[in-house]
Amino acid sequence: MTTPRQHIGDLVSEMLAQYGVTKVFGMPGGQTTALHDGISRRTDRIRHILMRDERNAAYAADAYARLTGRPGVCDVTVGPGANLLPAGFLEALNASIPMIGIIGELPLDWLSLKEKGIASQGFDQLAFFKTCSKEAFLVPSVEALPDLIRAAFRIATSPRPGPVALIIPHDIFDAEWDEETLPIVVDDRAKQIPFVRATAPGPEIDKAIALIQKAKRPAIVYGGGVHGAAAAAEATEFADRLGGLVVTSLSGKGSVPETRDYAAGVLNPLGSWAAIELIQEADLVIWCGSKVSQNTGMNWTLPKPDQATITIDSDPMEHGRTFRPTVPLFGDVREILRSLTAALGDSLAGSRPDWAARIAEIKAEGDAAKAIEMASDQVPVLPPRIMREIAARLEENDIVVSDASFSAGWISGYIPAKKAERQFLFARGQGGLGYAVPGAIGAAATRPDARIVTVAGDGAFSYTIGELATQAQYNQRVVNVVINNGKLGWIQLWQEIYFGNVQSANLESQGSTPGYAAAAAGLGLLGIYVEKPDEIGPALDRAFAHDGPSVVEVRIDDRATPIHSFKRRMKEQNAKPRPRPGTVYKLRQYKISPDL
Incomplete structure (x- = not known):
């Protein structure tokens, strides 16, 4: 019995397996059959899940990534398969979810035949994916492929995580692979987010602690970045010791147990009434792993002009996008929360009885209304x-x-x-x-x-x-x-x-x-x-x-x-619609938050 020849599909599937990828979600095509052939010989480590629609392959990979912290991998063929991925890619890009899309392509030397699908299914896929990815690569040669796979994992998992498109031409996929001349090397640091971690400087931590100690009604807004940093345990420990209000974005739900007395639920127009009411009364708001989007920022009415703010985020662009924070803490969410907890020293829980009583009062009112509905x-x-x-x-x-x-x-x-x-x-x-x-x-x-x-x-x-x-x-x-x-x-x-x-x-x-x-x-x-x-x-x-x-x-x-x-x-309106001439949209105002 002859041993099947090794091809580039084997190289790709072997690298995926060595990066710890256990599932690939997608739809096969002629141009990507080599990948599926490679996966079929490694089912003890990696398996393919056949989807009915390529867009849904990205959504399935997104869920895999959220639950594991590892890049979700999806595969599609050239043309009609590729053009369905952007919905899932944009979700991952905006939500900072690590993802790698393996995308089939026409042979390299068919460049002039891509226009208007002269070669079946062809179009400019690289330009297309540049608009909806953290990065997109067209593999130019067999020799370049291993390094581009390493780059894809490094980019997908580094702050701020996101989707990477790896476009592999048909002739490269089908080429033979000689392990001796093209050995596999993976960067095991990039198997899971975050690829690297850093923390804020000590003097900035001290400034944040000074604000926290002065605050009479502190609050934390935990966003999806808490889960992205695998920091839910640290988020809960910090909240336990702060002695203030905690709310989350939708993506941040589960950053703390919502059974805690200080937890008021999700801050969002369709979220918790108690969260919306209580956050207005805070004199200090700590925005942690949250981009303060339109919804979590309640149409950017938050933070209020009289609220001091601390921002914690690994993306430098988030420290001032919609307001100027009193203290920006740039770095990994988990590391900064650990630093803040250590610097806080003695727990402040119980030191603000009026604020705790107010949180309990509003939560009870909201819970009573919800109990009737339930x-x-x-x-x-x-x-x-x-x-x-x-x-x-x-x-x-x-x-x-x-x-x-x-x-x-x-x-x-x-x-x-x-x-x-x-x-x-x-x-x-x-x-x-x-x-x-x-x-x-x-x-x-x-x-x-x-x-x-x-x-x-x-x-x-x-x-x-x-x-x-x-x-x-x-x-x-x-x-x-x-x-x-x-x-x-x-x-x-x-x-x-x-x-x-x-x-x-x-x-x-x-x-x-x-x-x-x-x-x-x-x-x-x-x-x-x-x-x-x-x-x-x-x-x-x-x-x-x-x-x-x-x-x-x-x-x-x-x-x-x-x-x-x-x-x-x-x-x-007593449940009767009342016509309006239109909706007036006000330009959001950039705010500078005060020092307590």
Whole structure:
């Protein structure tokens, strides 16, 4: 029996395996078959997960990266495969998620034939990926490939992490590989984020400590950078000793256990009412691993002019993008939190009883309002009732994957993070619909020991319903919860509130009601349809006990929203839309924060 010849697909798959990559998500093509051939000979270390859509391969790789800290790897072929990746690449770029896309390409000497697809499927892929990647490379030769793979891992994992496109021409992929003349060398430092760590200078730490000690009402906003730095334990220890308020962004959920007295939930227009109210009263806000985006910054009304600020971030560009911090601490989140905790000395917990009492008061008020929603027996169902039932069934290591739009608000506000760890995945880099189902595939492939639960509206679920076939093929332990209101809920309410009941967001018409549970059953999953509150628990019990993927579809109230401003406006208008001539957008004001 002859030994199969070694080709460049073997080199690439061997380097991936040596970098610790255990899963590759994607769609094969003729130009990338050498890669799949190489992976097929190394299944003891690395496996390929076949997706139904290349865009979803990036989302699955994104979830893998969030849960492991290692670069998520996806593969696509030239042309129609490549042009579907940017949605997932932009999510990873904006959310600082390490990712490597292996992208097929026409042979190198076909350069003049790429234009307008003269050579089948050709276009300028390098220029295309330069717009949506941290970096993009077109491999010019066999000899250059190993170093470009090392560069891809180094760039993807270094501050600030992000996606790297590695475009490999067909003739290079199919070329023979001689291990003696082209040996493999990997940089094991770049297997996981962050590639390097640094901390802020001692004098700057001292300035921050002085602000903290002077503050009467300190608060911390923890962002996704806490998880990116694997710093949830340090974030919790620092918060325990600070004796102040803690809120998080959506991506930062789980930076501290939300069972702590000081934890007020997610700061976001669709997040926690208590977080929104309390952060206004802080006299010092520590922004840690947060880019203070439009949503976490509450449309950049935060920080307030009278609030002192400390920023902690490994990206120098974040120390002054929307406001000038009182004290910027440039460096790795984990290392700076350790330095602050050590410099703080004695714990300040209990030293601000008035602030602690105020936090408890506002949290109790918010919790009382949420308790009424979660206990509701209303038909159609209110989503908080569904979230209560999900939360009651989650085990310690289970993972919750949110889709965009209202789902993020229902999860963040009504399912608490019980421990300091990334167990909630939110696609907030782009906030695009369609993340949950493919994200669950990546999560389940990464954590087969855990139950994965997704929550998506019917609009978001429609984007990637075909990937249920992937969940079924790999018999993944995924419970997909579809909250079906027959509409693109956010857009429908926006149209009603601001434009007078425009009707372009309906997903159903008379006599046509898509059945997502039935569609799931047709694809080989367990499908359950629910209309009444008392049916939710038994349906979830069946789904959680099922050995494989399932879909639980719940019909919900189409007026339900987690957005506090929408609730207020609908109450003011007595649930009747009031036309407005348009929305006025104010230019955000750059703020200089004070010294306490």
